Amino acid sequence: MKRSNRLVILTDFFLENPRKHIQLPYFVTLCDTTKSSISEDLDIINAVFKEQGMGHLERSTGAGGGVKYIPEYTYAKSVAFIDELREKLEDPTRILPGGYLYMSDLLGNPKTVRDIGRVFASAFSKMDIDVIVTVATKGIPLAYAVASFLNVPVVIARRDPKVTEGSSVSINYVSGSSRKIQTMVLPKRSLEEGSNVCIIDDFMKAGGTITGMISLLGEFNARVQAIGVLAEADDDEEERVINNYTSLVKISNVDMRHNNIEIQAGNFVEREAKE
Amino acid sequence: MKRSNRLVILTDFFLENPRKHIQLPYFVTLCDTTKSSISEDLDIINAVFKEQGMGHLERSTGAGGGVKYIPEYTYAKSVAFIDELREKLEDPTRILPGGYLYMSDLLGNPKTVRDIGRVFASAFSKMDIDVIVTVATKGIPLAYAVASFLNVPVVIARRDPKVTEGSSVSINYVSGSSRKIQTMVLPKRSLEEGSNVCIIDDFMKAGGTITGMISLLGEFNARVQAIGVLAEADDDEEERVINNYTSLVKISNVDMRHNNIEIQAGNFVEREAKE
Numbered sequence: 365m366k367r368s369n370r371l372v373i374l375t376d377f378f379l380e381n382p383r384k385h386i387q388l389p390y391f392v393t394l395c396d397t398t399k400s401s402i403s404e405d406l407d408i409i410n411a412v413f414k415e416q417g418m419g420h421l422e423r424s425t426g427a428g429g430g431v432k433y434i435p436e437y438t439y440a441k442s443v444a445f446i447d448e449l450r451e452k453l454e455d456p457t458r459i460l461p462g463g464y465l466y467m468s469d470l471l472g473n474p475k476t477v478r479d480i481g482r483v484f485a486s487a488f489s490k491m492d493i494d495v496i497v498t499v500a501t502k503g504i505p506l507a508y509a510v511a512s513f514l515n516v517p518v519v520i521a522r523r524d525p526k527v528t529e530g531s532s533v534s535i536n537y538v539s540g541s542s543r544k545i546q547t548m549v550l551p552k553r554s555l556e557e558g559s560n561v562c563i564i565d566d567f568m569k570a571g572g573t574i575t576g577m578i579s580l581l582g583e584f585n586a587r588v589q590a591i592g593v594l595a596e597a598d599d600d601e602e603e604r605v606i607n608n609y610t611s612l613v614k615i616s617n618v619d620m621r622h623n624n625i626e627i628q629a630g631n632f633v634e635r636e637a638k639e
Numbered sequence: 640m641k642r643s644n645r646l647v648i649l650t651d652f653f654l655e656n657p658r659k660h661i662q663l664p665y666f667v668t669l670c671d672t673t674k675s676s677i678s679e680d681l682d683i684i685n686a687v688f689k690e691q692g693m694g695h696l697e698r699s700t701g702a703g704g705g706v707k708y709i710p711e712y713t714y715a716k717s718v719a720f721i722d723e724l725r726e727k728l729e730d731p732t733r734i735l736p737g738g739y740l741y742m743s744d745l746l747g748n749p750k751t752v753r754d755i756g757r758v759f760a761s762a763f764s765k766m767d768i769d770v771i772v773t774v775a776t777k778g779i780p781l782a783y784a785v786a787s788f789l790n791v792p793v794v795i796a797r798r799d800p801k802v803t804e805g806s807s808v809s810i811n812y813v814s815g816s817s818r819k820i821q822t823m824v825l826p827k828r829s830l831e832e833g834s835n836v837c838i839i840d841d842f843m844k845a846g847g848t849i850t851g852m853i854s855l856l857g858e859f860n861a862r863v864q865a866i867g868v869l870a871e872a873d874d875d876e877e878e879r880v881i882n883n884y885t886s887l888v889k890i891s892n893v894d895m896r897h898n899n900i901e902i903q904a905g906n907f908v909e910r911e912a913k914e
Contacts, residue, residue, distance in 0.1 A: 367643065368642065368643070368646055368683045369683065369686070369687050371643055371646045371647055371650070372646055372650045372683065372684050372687040372688070373687060373691065375646070375647045375650040375651060375654075376650060376654060376691070376693070379650075379651060379654050379655075380654075380750075380753075381750075408643045408644065408647065409647050411644075412644050412647040412648060413647075416648065416651070418651070460804075460805050466804065466805055466828065468794075468795075468804055468826060468828070468829055469792070469828075469829075472792040472793045472794055472795070472829070473792050474783050474786045474787035474790075474792070474793065475655075475656075475787070475790075477783065478655075478787065500775060500776045501775045501776055501779070501795065501797065504776070504779045504780060505779060505780070505783050505793070508749050508752065508780050508783065511749045512749035512750070512753065515749075515750075517744070517747040517748050517749070518747045518749065518780070519743075519747055520743075520747070520776065522776065529735075529741065529743055530735050530741055551743060553741065553743070553744075554743055554744075554747070
């Protein structure tokens with residue numbers, strides 16, 4: 365097979381299979397070529413991926429050695445994306461009663477969702493994560509987007525148990541903002557004991573839902589390695605029970621009377637800059 | 640820029656932007672090269688995409704002409720994927736009380752979900768679809784997967800209205816299998832009047848939920864162009880109120896006593912073969 369054809373096939377393979385370790389003989393067969401040609405192809409792809417700020421190929425040598433595509437947005441690309449997001453959110457027609465913000469259009473756009481996933485996956489790239497956990501409903505697409513770049517499965521906690529999931533573990537927790545007692549359920553079968561977990565959600569006010577998830581995960585002896593929320597509400601910061609999280613945007617000063625809203629960058633921008 | 644680098648960049652671009660119409664000058668600037676070089680690159684990529692059964696590049700000439708990547712699994716690739724799925728589902732430990740089937744592990748795998756999306760998107764590729772509609776919760780990841788290949792947004796109907804979505808339209812419907820009266824809600828703002836809609840869900844028994852969705856969409860004067868369900872239950876076929884749908888697998892003979900289950904191919908295999 366010619367180099368030009370191999371480059372298309374290999375690029376497609378890496379993009380569809382992030383973080384999957386592949387031994388070189390697999391590509392030798394796939395492309396009907398030699399190991400040294402594949403090696404040169406990988407050098408080209410790695411150089412372009414790096415130059416484009418989309419990650420890199422991780423090579424390992426020796427027995428069982430091979431290659432793995434690590435998708436990582438550069439810090440600059442992530443910040444540029446967050447800026448775009450802020451602009452889109454700073455539209456006063458998004459303000460809903462109660463100081464909530466209409467975000468369903470952005471969360472309904474598969475490309476935006478994928479980009480959000482890429483930013484979180486880049487931030488959590490060096491962590492040891494076995495599974496992404498979210499709670500129904502709005503965090504689900506974000507959770508899948510992050511999971512697809514980290515090459516791990518998604519587990520969905522629910523507010524009501526479903527017959528189609530078998531036996532489950534449930535907890536009661538107090539919602540941070542409304543102070544109501546709520547229930548959260550996770551099917552027993554869905555999560556292995558002692559998993560390393562990343563929690564993803566769309567929105568955090570006082571953090572009650574995430575605290576609920578952490579308690580529920582405690583029942584599975586899971587270790588929460590990372591927490592990512594798309595948007596946090598600024599005004600509840602004092603009451604907040606969760607500290608170690610990463611947010612992309614921060615909603616502050618939702619002024620319904622003057623139809624004004626302010627969206628700041630989330631703590632991602634500061635956290636990641638330090639590294 | 641060298642051809643080898645351009646091929647990596649262009650392949651990435653098409654995979655990340657399916658069905659997006661791009662004029663050639665965009666690529667000329669992106670790759671700092673000539674129009675004729677880009678044209679040759681596109682020929683190479685198109686040939687590889689076709690040969691790999693992953694779709695093709697659609698070129699158009701004249702003013703405003705350009706190129707668009709149409710991701711389409713070949714029929715053979717889709718059928719092979721459905722066969723794999725059947726095998727995975729035909730595991731008796733999946734049987735749950737009530738004749739339900741545990742599928743959360745498969746639906747929790749981003750790669751499987753993406754492949755399911757690709758199969759549906761290929762089947763519906765020639766239809767005029769503006770938006771994917773699903774109902775919370777399990778259909779959500781599938782809906783996003785289909786949407787990402789068709790390059791359209793996702794709208795999620797819920798069984799309970801949420802304050803964060805503004806005013807909404809709701810209907811009551813009778814669940815086909817349990818004969819219970821249920822509610823379904825769609826935020827007013829989420830769907831334009833007269834949209835062409837594709838409904839995606841994970842599971843269909845008698846079809847009550849999908850009938851409910853169709854009535855709800857009627858309130859928006861939407862036209863339902865396609866219905867895709869991952870799995871249908873065979874035993875409710877007589878009572879079924881929905882006829883024109885595409886299923887990937889059919890669950891039949893769930894025998895809890897003998898711990899046996901039979902998974903057949905869905906009507907996708909027959910429907911698509913005819914074309």
